[in-house]
Amino acid sequence: MAAAVPPSAVTPWWRDRRWIPWIVQGTVALAVLVVVAFLLGNLVRNLTAAGLLLSWRWLGNPAGFDISETLLPYDASLPYWRALLAGLANTLRVVLAGLVGATVLGTLVGTASFSSNGLLRRLARVYVELIRNIPLLLQLVFWYFVVFLALPNGPDALQLPGVVLARSGLYLGWFTDPLHLTWAGPHLEGGQWHAPLRLTVEFGALLTGLVVYTGAFIAEVVRGGVASVPQGQWEAARSLGFMPLQTLRRIVLPQALRVIVPGLNSQYISLAKNSSLAVACGYSDLYSVAETTLNQSGRAVEVMLILLGAYLVLDLLISALMNGLNQLVQLRER
Known part of the structure; x- marks a missing residue:
């Protein structure tokens, strides 16, 4: 028969490891x-004293300012x-286009690091090291003032089949019917x-800088991600007569996706947040419109809440989609 535990040996609740966490x-x-x-409480007291208690009725007042370009009337x-809705549409426009462009460019440069051409490998390395170590704001200013605003206009504009690049904009041909x-x-x-x-x-300029x-x-x-694929996969594909590009597209990249997708999630979210630097290029995104709204209405807290909520929802949406994609590309054990 087990001996009874003396009362002095019982652990007090404040020292019990089950309760401490x-x-x-x-x-x-x-x-x-x-x-x-x-x-x-401090915020409410200060706003009440200034006569600016939280209110959303001002959103129905006429804005009184124009937006240079927008997808919405x-x-x-x-x-x-x-x-604000027009500014949000402009933000979504540049973010979606930037995600596609940056993915294509990054994939091409990343795979070029494994090219058998030494010059191509070095160029890819120089591009990565140079661009990553220059602040994005400086790059946006460079693309806008040095490159795009320096383009010629009129008959001297850069002309390609179906495309014209001038100081007044980029003109693209399209099927009218x-x-x-x-x-x-x-x-x-x-x-x-x-x-x-x-x-x-x-x-x-903004899209080029972000991409x-x-x-x-x-x-x-x-x-x-490509480097994480065992070298034996390359050798096996070579023994089967696959060309390097075929090996990348059909064998290596599908296996590398499980490593690439989590990293892409962070970069996509960063691109969405970096789009708020559009003010450096004079592009009317959500942040730019919100800043003008704040200056005219004086509703700093409400405008900041709108900005925080919009970017939070956008980033959470990107994260949810990428997490779903990550579940699809993960290897499943049988």
């Missing part, structure tokens, strides 16, 4: 709640919420270029 977490959570409550007589394949290309009229599709230099900058980081992610 809960006690620590509860104490920390209580401290955080107290700090948050204090900050919110907008004019200065429309309310603030329409201006897809059913009958009616093509309309850029044409010069009255000294000004006209085309079915036109991209402004502000959008072009070039993020592409350098994605190239390193792709290079690390």
Whole structure:
């Protein structure tokens, strides 16, 4: 028969390892709640004293300012919420285009690091090291003021089949009647270029800067993923008569995706947040429109909450999609 445990041998609850984690977490959570409550209370008192208690009615007031370019119909007589929505559409436009462009560029540069051509490998390495060590803001200023605003206009613009690049924008040809394949290309009229599709230099500079900058980081992610595939896979493909590009596309990259996708998630989120630097190029994104709204309405807290919520939702959406993709590409054990 087991001996009874003497009362003096019972561990007190404050020394019980089963309770200590809960006690620590509860104490920390209580401290955080107290700090948050204090900050919110202080904010409400200050806003009340200044006559700026939180309100959203001002969103229905006329904005009174124009937006240089937008995908949505907008004019200065429309309310603030329409201006913010137009800015959000511009942000989504550059983010989606940037994700595609940066992925393509990063994949090409990352795989070029394994090329048998020594010059190509060195060029890829120089590009990655150079771009990653220059601040994005400086690169955006360079692309906008040094490159795009220095382009010629009129007849001297850079002309390619179906494409014209001028100081006034990028002009692209398009099918005006897809059913009958009616093509309309850029044409010069009255000294000004006209085309079915036109991209402004502000959008072009921002998109180029984001693609070039993020592409350098994605190239390193792709290079690390390709390097994680065992060398035996390359040798086996070579013995079967596969060309290097076929080996990459059909054997190596599918296996490397399980390493590449988690890294892409971080870079995609960074690109979405970096798009807020559009003000350096004069592009009317969500941040730029929100800044103008803040200056006119004086509603600093509400505008900041809108900005925080918009970028948070955008980043969480990107993260959710990439996490779903990551689950699809992971190897499953039988």
